[in-house]
Amino acid sequence: MPGDDATRLGALFDAHAAPVWRYVVHLTGDRAGADDVVQETLLRAWRTPRILAQDPETARSWMYTVARHIVIDEARSARHRREIAVAETPESAVRDATDAIFDALLIEEALGVLSDAHRDVVVRAYFGGLSTVEIAADLGIPEGTVKSRLHYGLRALRLALQERGVTR
Template identity: 55%
Template sequence: MRGRRAQALRDVHDHHAASLWRFAMSLTGDAAEADDVVQEALLRAWKTPKILAEPPEEIRGWLFTVTRNLVIDRTRSAPRRREATVDELPDRPVADRVDDVLDSMMIHEALATLSESHRTVIIGAYYQAQTVADLAARLGIAEGTVKSRLHYGMHALRLALKERGVSR
């Protein structure tokens, strides 16, 4: 039985392989893929004994339908749809900075409401990364005064931000 099926498959191959390959090539545009599709179509014929029992001339339509369906299935497959080759990598996405800009504007407005002495120590400590000792030396005041101004200045800044709707 197996010998007859093998001979039947050889007959089908001899009769249809070249025209199936040309058909698959016209659909795929790729010789290697056309080879794979024809091989799979012939394998399906091998797995369908009633097809191999037919004379090779009468299964042409079935083979072409299977070939077309295989090409469609390969085109719709997940790896095929997701793979895309490009010459250059796409630009990296840039984060939207609108929130940062709005926060910065709100803090700037709130700082403007503070007294000059409070604003100076807060900007020096938090934006210029100066130590209490550095600020005291630069401003010519005691370190305790700098600490006091930072404490009351931050309290006033929190209140100014709270008035603008900032809750944290």
């Protein structure tokens, strides 16, 4: 029986796939999408044995109707409405570095207001990525002192940035 099914499926494909495909391309203009519609149409025909038992012309008319409904359903689907077909893949956006440059200049200027001790700790922590333990070891000062300088340095940095128009 499985060999018989394969033979019948092959006959169904041979008899109807090309005309249904041309019909779908005529409806949509989409050659690649037509393949999917034809596959779904033939699958539905395969699942409906009464269609296969009918006259080939009647079966093909049924398949044209099914294909048309599949095309309409696809056009109405939410997925289709969100997709935008383009001829070429868009280039990836390159972020303008101007804002980053101005931000860096603003931060550098605000860091200049801090005392050397506070600036050294803030820069090592936030730009160097060091922990308070690592900063304390590098500078040869107690960890508590690093935490205190970091706290007061960030507070002064926030005030300096607010004076320059940066708000929270």
